[in-house]
Amino acid sequence: MSPAENSTAETSPAENSTGETSAAQSDQDRVSLIEAVKDLAVVHGTVTLSSGKTADYYVDLRRVTLDGAAAPVVGRVMRELVADWDFDAVGGLTLGADPVATSMLHAAAAAGGRLDAFVVRKAEKAHGLQRRIEGAEVAGRPVLAVEDTSTTGGSVLTAVEALREAGANVVGVAVIVDRGTGAQEKIEAAGLPYRYALSLADLDLA
Numbered sequence: 001m002s003p004a005e006n007s008t009a010e011t012s013p014a015e016n017s018t019g020e021t022s023a024a025q026s027d028q029d030r031v032s033l034i035e036a037v038k039d040l041a042v043v044h045g046t047v048t049l050s051s052g053k054t055a056d057y058y059v060d061l062r063r064v065t066l067d068g069a070a071a072p073v074v075g076r077v078m079r080e081l082v083a084d085w086d087f088d089a090v091g092g093l094t095l096g097a098d099p100v101a102t103s104m105l106h107a108a109a110a111a112g113g114r115l116d117a118f119v120v121r122k123a124e125k126a127h128g129l130q131r132r133i134e135g136a137e138v139a140g141r142p143v144l145a146v147e148d149t150s151t152t153g154g155s156v157l158t159a160v161e162a163l164r165e166a167g168a169n170v171v172g173v174a175v176i177v178d179r180g181t182g183a184q185e186k187i188e189a190a191g192l193p194y195r196y197a198l199s200l201a202d203l204d205l206a
């Protein structure tokens, strides 16, 4: 088998031999992701959010990013969302960001590429190697900061601050669901481009 044939055989059904997702597959992935978020993650009722504010619905994306069928879709959709950005490692503030980053790592591998991942701890670990950022070394590298959902943008900006302190070049922020409550403005004010895969309108929450 030639190297080209071999690489085709190793790609996922969603990818062609160059690792690009076809337009039809992208559309199908987006529809699947919207369905998964609506079915698994949207919970109606009064909830207290990370920021301390209250809201009348919650989007528990961990139920999607840790779902065996939906997680690979998350990886493909998020890679496609930032396909024109240049980075070689991905991660964010634990815990919501972690499976988003690893889904992208696996999607890249399935497409014959490579993407490293890292986890930004909420606080530096007090024992062991006492690291704040676990996994791939980020110093001097172009990295993408991800999040499952953003409300105020505070969590992902905490990660961005830690990454910048560690010497990473954060190229942008990407999240699965944007709640439309000020994250975009805050992240852009920090000098970063911001993209989201799904808006409230996509989830019939607007």
Ligand SMILES: O=P(O)(O)OC[C@H]1O[C@H](OP(=O)(O)OP(=O)(O)O)[C@H](O)[C@@H]1O
Residues within 6 Å of the ligand: 050, 051, 093, 094, 095, 096, 097, 147, 148, 149, 150, 151, 152, 153, 154, 155, 156, 183
């Ligand atoms: O944009 P923000 O106002 O920061 O809110 C969004 C954050 O809230 C949730 O995490 P949470 O704080 O519940 O912690 P967890 O990821 O450890 O579950 C979510 O996963 C985001 O990280």
Ligand SMILES: O=C(O)c1cc(=O)[nH]c(=O)[nH]1
Residues within 6 Å of the ligand: 048, 049, 050, 051, 057, 058, 059, 060, 061, 096, 149, 150, 151, 152, 179
């Ligand atoms: O702001 C938050 O804490 C938050 C909102 C949301 O919809 N989902 C979530 O996991 N966190």
